[in-house]
Amino acid sequence: MRNVLRLLAIVALGCSVAIPALPAAAATGSNCATPPVTTDPTVPWAQVQLAPQRVWDLTEGAGITVGVVDSGVDATTPQLAGRVLTGKDVINPGNGPANTDCYGHGTFVAGIIAAAPVQGAGFAGVAPQATILPVRAANDANSGSADALAQGIRVAVDGGAQVINVSASTNLPDAQLEAAVDYAEQHNVVVVAAAANGQQQGDPVTYPASYPTVLAVGAVGANGTLASFSETGKYLSLVAPGENVVSIGPGGGGQWQGSGTSYAAPFVAGVAALVRAYHPQLSAAQVRDRLEATADHPGTTMPDPGYGWGTVNPLAAVTAVLPEEGAAGTVVTHLPSIPKPVVPKPDRLAGVLTVLGVLGLIGVGSLTWLCTTIWRPGSRRTWRRRTVRVTGGRTS
Numbered sequence: 001m002r003n004v005l006r007l008l009a010i011v012a013l014g015c016s017v018a019i020p021a022l023p024a025a026a027a028t029g030s031n032c033a034t035p036p037v038t039t040d041p042t043v044p045w046a047q048v049q050l051a052p053q054r055v056w057d058l059t060e061g062a063g064i065t066v067g068v069v070d071s072g073v074d075a076t077t078p079q080l081a082g083r084v085l086t087g088k089d090v091i092n093p094g095n096g097p098a099n100t101d102c103y104g105h106g107t108f109v110a111g112i113i114a115a116a117p118v119q120g121a122g123f124a125g126v127a128p129q130a131t132i133l134p135v136r137a138a139n140d141a142n143s144g145s146a147d148a149l150a151q152g153i154r155v156a157v158d159g160g161a162q163v164i165n166v167s168a169s170t171n172l173p174d175a176q177l178e179a180a181v182d183y184a185e186q187h188n189v190v191v192v193a194a195a196a197n198g199q200q201q202g203d204p205v206t207y208p209a210s211y212p213t214v215l216a217v218g219a220v221g222a223n224g225t226l227a228s229f230s231e232t233g234k235y236l237s238l239v240a241p242g243e244n245v246v247s248i249g250p251g252g253g254g255q256w257q258g259s260g261t262s263y264a265a266p267f268v269a270g271v272a273a274l275v276r277a278y279h280p281q282l283s284a285a286q287v288r289d290r291l292e293a294t295a296d297h298p299g300t301t302m303p304d305p306g307y308g309w310g311t312v313n314p315l316a317a318v319t320a321v322l323p324e325e326g327a328a329g330t331v332v333t334h335l336p337s338i339p340k341p342v343v344p345k346p347d348r349l350a351g352v353l354t355v356l357g358v359l360g361l362i363g364v365g366s367l368t369w370l371c372t373t374i375w376r377p378g379s380r381r382t383w384r385r386r387t388v389r390v391t392g393g394r395t396s
Helices: 045-050 105-114 146-158 175-186 265-278 284-293 314-319 323-329 348-374
Strands: 065-070 131-136 163-166 190-194 214-220 238-241 245-248 255-258
Touching: 045 238, 065 105, 065 146, 065 265, 105 131, 105 245, 105 265, 131 146, 146 163, 146 175, 163 265, 175 190, 175 284, 190 265, 190 284, 214 265, 238 265, 265 284, 265 314, 284 323
Parallel strands: 065 131, 065 163, 163 190, 190 214, 214 238
Antiparallel strands: 245 255
């Protein structure tokens, strides 16, 4: 059977950070999550509904780096292999690379963003040619801090990320975290953050999701309704699939399934990568506005506290023409080169024959006229004086 991610709604206390738990899989010798081994050949519901493949002929996110501030990302998992950078660990002593992932949460998130299609698996990420920059800011669901998140965002910006996904939260505002978000905005980086899973625990305001330059993402189920755990608030920007969604785990070629706003946010981050690849001239603020303007809007006053501006729409986000963007929103197209028409070389012999043929026809026609009009066999042409009558007079 497929391993199933169990939602653990954790309310962050103080400046700690909440990251939903992964499955209680059988521990290995290193106490890391057991690699997923089961592969489902059917396309998951989230990919069916969002259908990001509709824009892959235009863009698959190539050239865009997405920072994943999380528990690390496994660089060896088949659907991400070759597109995970070394990254950096900001929470453990020594600050080594972050391209490993014992816990699995970061790999699951990165898979939703950028997993490539593979034979036999129905699951693929939103932007399968995007590059992942992993930044480890937590080891598991019980570690992490607002300070680590702030460091992680700065490291991702400095590492060249154009989009940053943060699937973690704290319930208290933090000056360093806010400054890190501002740092990303100053460097033209789109920050996407999970709204968190505490709706049934008092629906507290969470950070960095509620900072004004962050795309805060809630979760919906297959029927389009808001998940019971998804936090709400006037700061909510968008919603995306977050119930029973499928992605990959570390160390194996199979998939896991899980629920949480942690897994809704990377759908939006993936769409942001598609937009940034196809519209490179747009600023981070314009990308945020485009994703909100092109979402499938709820039938309520917007932004709705539960749905924000609606469910992210990859096709509309990439292809819509927004007049307010002006020249910056001009569609970037890569048209195939059109071959020059082949003009045949003139055939001189054919031209000469054509001219001779025309002259021949003229000659035959002239000869016929002469024979039938001027010369008649057995008769002689006689010329008569032409008489012209003029009213009231005579001619001579």
